[in-house]
Amino acid sequence: MVSCGHAEIQQQQCIWKETPVFLLIMATSECGEAERHFGNSDSKQSETWKRHIIRQLKYRDKAQKILFQDVIRSYLGLLERCTQKAFITKGILSVTRPLLLSSSEDSLSSLKTATGELAYQVVELQQEIKIKETFLEKQHARLYESQNDLSAVQLEYGKLQASVAEVEERNRLLKSKYDALLERHQHTERAYRKEELSGSELLEDMIHWKQQAAERMNDRNERRVRAREAGLNKDPEATANKKFNFDKVPQSASSPSSPSLLRSESGKRAERSHGRLFRSASATSPRFLGSIKDLFERKRRGSSICSLEEHLSTPSGICLAARVPNKAIHLLDAHELGINAVRFSPRSNLLATGGTDRVIKLWDIVAGMLHYRGTLDGSNEGITSIEFDSTGTRILAASYDKSALFWRLDDFVPKFTLTGHSRKVTAARFMCNLRQVVTGSADRTVKIWDLQRAACIQTIEVLSYCSDVVCSEYYVISGHYDRKIRFWDSRAASCTQEVPLQGRVTSLDISPNHRELLSCSRDESLQLVDLRRSNTRMAFRADGFKCGSDSTKAIFSPDGSYLVAGSADGTVYIWNVGTGNLETQLPDMHSSSVNAVAWSMSGEYVVSVDKSRRAILWSDI
Incomplete structure (x- = not known):
């Protein structure tokens, strides 16, 4: 069919x-x-x-x-x-x-069995299809969620990109503003230096004018006295018969300086005690003329401008015998970062510390403890060395920012900054005349500066990295990384002598009598050089002593009898100059390398500082 x-x-x-x-x-x-x-x-x-x-x-x-x-x-x-x-x-x-x-019954049952199996397989396949469809629906749901998450992430990514672009634009604007401010600052600093130089020149001119005015006044007074003498000589008899009463001399008839002298108590006593003698003497007598001459000499001396040394130099304390410390009496974290330099004032009552946190801190020593007094700031980078002048009223510091800074203690802002080095300044010292300072730098130069003009007056090429400098009357002595100490004639800028060492020089110090030079070097030794006979040297070593850095400082005691330096293990070593032996070693109170030490002029205290911002006051009390 x-x-x-x-x-x-x-x-x-x-x-x-x-x-x-x-x-x-x-x-x-x-x-x-x-x-x-x-x-x-x-x-x-x-x-x-x-x-x-x-x-x-x-x-x-x-x-x-x-x-x-x-x-x-x-x-x-x-x-x-x-x-x-x-x-x-x-x-x-x-x-x-x-x-x-086969038989019809068997065929019928087999047909039913085959049909049932086929029906069962059809049912199983339908179930698997449903399971697959359910799984596929879940996968579609997860895919939909993932797509939603992806769209949200893309939206967030777009927002972040927009914020990043905004921040970059803001940073670019800030950078342009910073560059403009930096350029303006440099221009202002140049203008400031120019104005400061012109101000110093105006001050010098004013002083010169005042000196000339004082000289003219003195000349006028002298001419007036000579004219009076000439008038008295013309009429000697009338002058001899005339009596002078100095108590009633009118102000207009006297010299500009005589009224103040006559009004003083000592002048009144002298007039009362010698009044009869002066009244009986003639105006032409040598005693009378000598007194007038002395009067004008006093006026001339009083009107003159004193020198910087006369104005600043005051006798500092003299240490007769330094006392070797044996214990720590005060310990504190003096700075926020490591401390590189420490120095006592000449009168021993003030301590200055400088560190990598860019500031100098001042400390008073009261009852065996360090008390914070103030902070000198102005440096753009860490401080490498500190120096007081002989009066204790001014501080000079070297800095990593390629400059040296000058402060007065009555002002916490630097009076001026000496710039001109191309690398960090490792040392800065006052010269003996106090009008000049000398700086040493890693740029292989030593510069001499005039403080009145804040200008460099001489540059010496020293051939190697300069780690430290010291000054005598006519010489500048520098220590270098090429293991040499060089002596420079400051008048001719020439090297007069070289002293070789076994290691790179980390510091220099000169004895109080300016006869011996102390050097610390990386060969773990201190060398003492006799400046009168430079070939005579003495080495100081100790078991365990080791320089912790290329700027480790070693110094003399204020009486020149001892040497002190800090070690990399935190111990402070003290040697006896007379015997050459190790006098003592102070216990390791420091947790890191000791960078510098200072000994007070009174000989009573020693202060040591380290890389972990700790300062320790030592004494024998």
């Missing part, structure tokens, strides 16, 4: 497919009949009729095909399904054919 139905379907399909051919045949036959009917009609007219008929046939074919196209398509689909069912039936028969050969 299936095969018969299939044949009928194919026959009908062929009929439908042959329909356009039939129509064409009919059209052709109609055209022939038309030709025979009209006979010898015009050939052109017959061609027109043929084309018209063909167009009509094509139009009808197209219209009929459109109407039945969906039906034909559905019919073809039904044919394909029937074909598939025939194939499935054929497969089932091939499976069940062996069973038909």
Whole structure:
């Protein structure tokens, strides 16, 4: 039955497919009949009729095909399904054919079993399909969530990019402002230095003018005295008979300096005690003229401008015998970072410490304890060395920012900054005349500066990294990384002598009597050089002593009898200069390398500082 139905379907399909051919045949036959009917009609007219008929046939074919196209398509689909069912039936028969050969009951049960298994497999496949569909739905849900998260992250990323661009733009503006401020600061600093130089020049001119005015006044007074002497000599008899009462001398008749002298208590006592003698003496007597001359000499001396040394130099305390400390009496963290330098004032009542935190701190020593007094700031980088002048009123410091700074103790802002080195300044010292300072730098130069003009007046090329400098009256002594100590004549800027050592020099110090030079070097020793005979040297060593850095400082005691230096292990070592032996070593209270030490001029205290910002006050009390 299936095969018969299939044949009928194919026959009908062929009929439908042959329909356009039939129509064409009919059209052709109609055209022939038309030709025979009209006979010898015009050939052109017959061609027109043929084309018209063909167009009509094509139009009808197209219209009929459109109407039945969906039906034909559905019919073809039904044919394909029937074909598939025939194939499935054929497969089932091939499976069940062996069973038909057996008994009918067995074949029926086997057919039922095969059908059940197939149904069971269909159910299992449907369940798996459902499971897969559920899993696929979950995956779609996760994909949707991931897409949402991704969109949120992309939105956040866009916001972050916008904020980064805003921050970069802000940083660029700040950088431009900083560059403008830096340029303005440099311009202001140059203008300030120029104004400071012009101010110092104006001050010098003013002092010169005052000196000239004082000289003119003194000359005027001398001419007035000489004129009075000449008038008295013309009438000696009248002058001899005339009595002078100095208590009633009018102010207009005296010199500018005599009223203050006559009003003083000592002048009154002198007049009372010697009044009769002066009244009986003539104005032309040598004693009278000598007193007037002394009077004007006092005025001239009082009007003169004293020198810087006369104004600043005051006698400092002298240490007769330094006391060797044996215990720590005060310990504190003096700075926020490591401490590089420490120095006592000449009067021993003030201590200055400088560190890598860019400041100098001042400390008073009261009852064996360090009490904070104030801070000197102004440096852009860490402090490398500190120096007091002989009066204890001024401080000079070297800095990592390629400059040296100068303070007065009555002002916590630097009075001026000495700039000109191209690398860090390792040392700064006052020269003996107090008008000049000398600085040593890592740029292999030593510079001499005039404090009144705040300008460099001499530059010495020292051939190697300069770690420290000291000054005598005419010489500048420098220590270097090339293991040499060099002596420079400050008047000629020439090297007069070189002293070789075994290690790079870390510090220099000169004895109180300026006869011996102390050096500390990286060969773990201290060398003592006799400045009168430079070939005479003495080395000081100790078990455990080791320089902790290239800037470790060693110094003399204030009486020159001892040497003191700090070690890398935190111990402070003290040697006796007379015997050359180690006098004592102070217990290791420091937790890191000791950078510098200072001994008070009174000989009572020693202070040591280290890299871990700790300062320790030592004494024998």
